[in-house]
Amino acid sequence: MRLSLLLLLLLLPGLPPALGMEDDASFPHLGESSQPPPRACPPRCSCPRPDTVDCDGLDLRVFPDNITRAAQHLSLQNNQLQELPYNELSRLSGLRTLNLHNNLISSEGLPDEAFESLTQLQHIYVAHNKLSVAPQFLPRSLRVADLAANEVTEIFPLTFGEKPALRSVYLHNNQLSNAGLPPDAFRGSEAVATLSLSSNQLSYVPPSLPPSLERLHLQNNLISKVPRGALSRQTHLRELYLQHNQLTDSGLDATTFSKLHSLEYLDLSHNQLAEVPAGLPRTLAVLHLGRNRIRWVEAARLGGLRGLRYLLLQHNQLGATGLPAGALRPLRGLHTLHLYGNRLDRVPQALPRRLRALVLPHNRVATLGARDLASTPRLAELNLAYNCLASARVHLRAFRRLRALRSLDLAGNQLTQLPSGLPAGLHTLRLQRNQLRALEPEPLAGLHQLQELSLAHNRLRVGDIGPGTWHELQALQVLDLSHNELSFVPPDLPEALEELHLQGNRIGHVGPEAFLSTPRLRALFLRANRLHMTSIAPEAFLGLLHLRVVDTTGNPEPVLVRLPPTAPRRPRAAGP
DSSP states (O other), X not given: OHHHHHHHHHHOTTOOTTTTOSOGGGSOOTTOOSSOXXXXXXXXXXXXXXXXXXXXXXXXXXXXXOOOTTOSEEEOOSSOOOOOOHHHHTTOTTOSEEEOOSSOOBSTTSOTTTTTTOTTOOEEEOOSSBOSSOOSOOOTTOOEEEOOSSOOOOOOHHHHSSOTTOOEEEOOSSOOOGGGSOTTTTTTOTTOOEEEOOSSOOSBXXXXXXXXXXXXXXXXXXXXXXXXXXXXXXXXXXXXXXOSSOOOGGGOOTTTTTTXXXXXXXXXXXXXXXXXXXXXXTTOSEEEOOSSOOOOOOHHHHTTOTTOOEEEOOSSOOOTTSSOTTTTTTOTXXXXXXXXXXXXSSOXXXXXXXXXXXEOOSSOOOOBOTTTTTTOTTOSEEEOOSSOOBGGGBOTTTTTTOTTOOEEEOTTSBOSSOOSSOOTTXXXXXXXXXXXXXXXXXXXXXXXXXXXXXXXXXXXXGGGBOTTTTTTOTTOOEEEOOSSOOSSOOSSOOTTOOEEEOTTSOOOOBOTTTTTTOTTOOEEEOOSSSOOTTOBOTTTTTTOTTOOEEEOTTSSSOOOOOOOTTSOOOOOOOOO
16 A cells, blocks of 8 residues: 555656655654654653663662663662662673662672673772672673772682773772682783772782772771782882871881882871882872871981972870971972971971971971071961970071071960061961960061961960050951050050951950941950940941951950841851
């Protein structure tokens, strides 16, 4: 019948040539719809594209049984699946991404042949499940495998072996010991760049790791040694994380790291090292040795690290002789030196000239001489907080050469007066928790760029703040005078001030002219003073058009706060 109709159309005169020559597909077969059938999608799931099925977070307990065979990307994360049926998975031979993150899948619920038909699978995510052993076989096509946060005690030769395209393997937060890692675990997988084995139960660095590694995470294990040659083939390794282990000096030797010719980041913090390791690669940019038991730094151990940028030695046991003069001088590229929480009684001498940040809080530094900082003229950050510095032992010219200094932290010392000769380029000056009793304008003169000044937790009274003290602080935006002995708001505060902390003083009255000099004020903290309901003059805030926050909590009575008409109307005051 259909053939006859076509012949008739071709023979009819007067018809346009195209009519009758149209594609046969324009004639639906008997019983067929002219519209394509709707694409099947499992109930409650979404299928934004023909090759994508998204069933995230649906509380599913059973694997969906009507997933299209065309699916390439299937997400079933955040459900309650306990098993994967082989018959359903085997239908989905075109899968490239399978996301099973955060379910309840056990090894018993994962048949050995579960993935054998998924010959195109590239990404598999099975983290946060209940696996006790890894799958015995994963497809050769795999590129990324995430089995983190399970209970895995064992992997097999073909779990990750013979995968030429495999780039990333995540096995952190499992229960793997060295016995659970076969020596040929990565044989035939010569492209692995990232391997995470952190937070397991390894007692030594596994041998036969892929030579292609660029990032190796072994932190939070029980590692006490690195076997000789274990890291001899990883010449492409750039980042090595070994922190939070049990490494001692005897667990390393001069060859441990010597072959890592590309290593830039090495974290050995939170171990039991008493010395800086020998044989460190010249390529290192970051060396983290914090929270060990290092008592002495041998210059020869660091001499070749001329490209080192960050050296972290905080929370060790470095004492008066722990850093010999010039021990760090060869580190010509050093940017930051962290020595927090040691036993140093003075600033280390002959430091690298290009040093930009020196962090020395919580030591025992009691003296700052005229030339103690002379070797570091490029310092931008100096932190000497919580040491034993008294004003009489800080030389008048201690900071004279630090023309690039932007941040100076002297909090928690025993200073009774502001240091002299402060660098004119300072942006931040922290002097809280000292014993300051008076402020004079001379030490602050010339600090035209100072933006933040903290004087909290001292013994300052308004009468001991000399006239003109704030006059040259033209850029000051944050001033913290909290927890002193002020009885009223200090007069003539800097015009640029935006944030003023006066909490924890003895202020009992705020007069109408208290803030005339600070029209840009945005935040004012007056809590825990001696203010009563009518202690603040009605006109006190009239000129503060930018004021956003006024905190008067913790006073003896609720305080009435009247904001200027153009300021935002938000709750400002509260009772005790």
